[in-house]
Amino acid sequence: MLICDLGDLSFIDVAGLRVLLDAAAHARRTGRRLIVANAPPILNRMLALLGLDDALELADAPLRTQPVYACTLRAHVSEPA
Numbered sequence: 001m002l003i004c005d006l007g008d009l010s011f012i013d014v015a016g017l018r019v020l021l022d023a024a025a026h027a028r029r030t031g032r033r034l035i036v037a038n039a040p041p042i043l044n045r046m047l048a049l050l051g052l053d054d055a056l057e058l059a060d061a062p063l064r065t066q067p068v069y070a071c072t073l074r075a076h077v078s079e080p081a
Contacts, residue, residue, distance in 0.1 A: 002027060007038035007062075017046055024056050038062050 004020065006012075020036065027034040036043070037059040047053050 001033045001035060003035050003037050003059075005037045006040060006043070009040055012040070012043060012046070014046075017043070017050075021052070021055055033057060035059055 002023075004023070020034075024034040035057050039058050043056075044058070047055060
C-alpha cells in the first residue's frame with residue numbers, strides 16, 4: 001500500500017491529476033493500493049466533474065503520515081547561452 005499525502009498541496013491541475021490516476025492504475029495492475037490522504041477539496045470537485053469519482057481511493061478521514069521518502073521539486077532555470 002502506498003499513501004500519497006496531499007496535505008501540503010495548494011494547487012493541482014489536470015496534469016497533476018493524470019499523474020495520480022496513472023499511479024493508481026499502476027498500483028492496481030501490480031496488486032497494490034494507492035490511497036490519497038488529506039486531499040484538498042478541489043481534487044474531489046475535479047474528479048466529480050470528470051466523472052472519475054471512483055478512480056482514486058481517497059482516505060475518509062485525515063491521516064497523519066510519516067514520509068518514507070521525501071522529495072523537493074525545484075524549478076529548473078536554464079542559464080542563458
